[in-house]
Amino acid sequence: MTAKEIREQYPYLYETHMHTSEGSKCGQCPAAEMVRAYKEAGYAGVMVTDHNWGGNTAVDRNLPWTEWIDKFFMGYHNAKAEGDRLGFPVFLGYEATQGHGHDFLIYGFTLDWMKQHPELKTAWVPEQLELIHSVGGLVVQAHPYREADYVDEVLTFEQYVDGIEMFNAAHCTVRSDGNDRSIWNEKAVALANANNLPGTAGSDQHNTKLMGGGTAFPTPLKDIQDYIRRIKNNEDHVLTDGKHWYDKKGNLLV
Ligand SMILES: [Zn+2]
Ligand SMILES: [Zn+2]
Numbered sequence: 001m002t003a004k005e006i007r008e009q010y011p012y013l014y015e016t017h018m019h020t021s022e023g024s025k026c027g028q029c030p031a032a033e034m035v036r037a038y039k040e041a042g043y044a045g046v047m048v049t050d051h052n053w054g055g056n057t058a059v060d061r062n063l064p065w066t067e068w069i070d071k072f073f074m075g076y077h078n079a080k081a082e083g084d085r086l087g088f089p090v091f092l093g094y095e096a097t098q099g100h101g102h103d104f105l106i107y108g109f110t111l112d113w114m115k116q117h118p119e120l121k122t123a124w125v126p127e128q129l130e131l132i133h134s135v136g137g138l139v140v141q142a143h144p145y146r147e148a149d150y151v152d153e154v155l156t157f158e159q160y161v162d163g164i165e166m167f168n169a170a171h172c173t174v175r176s177d178g179n180d181r182s183i184w185n186e187k188a189v190a191l192a193n194a195n196n197l198p199g200t201a202g203s204d205q206h207n208t209k210l211m212g213g214g215t216a217f218p219t220p221l222k223d224i225q226d227y228i229r230r231i232k233n234n235e236d237h238v239l240t241d242g243k244h245w246y247d248k249k250g251n252l253l254v
Pocket of ligand 2: 017095
């Protein structure tokens with residue numbers, strides 16, 4: 001299949017991993033600008049996944065729980081407002097950091113539910129899965145093999161997730177040593193397949209210079225529950241790291 005044929009068969013490309021400056025300290029652009037960039041680039045929608053209290057969040061962790069939630073999700077709220085204005089779907093999520101640098105993409109909760117569950121703040125990975133499942137949500141381990149200053153040691157949590165982020169487009173940018181880090185994506189593909197877990201792809205985008213990663217479907221997502229259902233059931237989708245396209249098992253298509 002050519003890239004053009006893939007896009008024709010899977011025209012609805014979603015960003016599943018995106019940061020805003022409202023919610024993430026490392027976010028370089030406000031949510032509304034991010035949304036406009038994605039719409040212009042031809043995406044079908046974005047999921048806002050800012051860094052939570054365990055990670056590089058932009059919001060004071062010492063705020064009372066409900067107040068923290070209101071401030072933290074301003075990235076999502078602003079993205080949603082701009083999306084509504086443009087007729088561009090925006091979905092709610094966050095990126096949870098557990099321990100030292102173990103990251104998870106979380107979707108499918110509501111803010112009201114979250115406000116009633118402050119135990120999320122101290123839940124370790126198994127309890128996190130249990131809590132998120134209790135609200136019908138999805139937990140995906142993000143970039144399980146990334147090595148970075150903020151990652152103590154590489155740990156995989158295949159028993160406690162619904163899926164694995166196979167392709168993180170940020171790993172495909174060439175670094176100062178002249179190499180990219182696609183090997184981390186290749187390892188994530190192997191991890192998912194060895195455990196029969198569905199795979200996703202996203203960009204880990206922190207600014208409007210879009211890397212082009214995402215997960216694409218043949219039909220549009222109705223809502224975030226539709227995404228969750230399709231991923232949990234491993235329904236028809238393809239993945240891109242912004243450079244290549246892959247089938248849902250992570251095999252290179254083009
Ligand atoms: Zn970040
Ligand atoms: Zn991220």
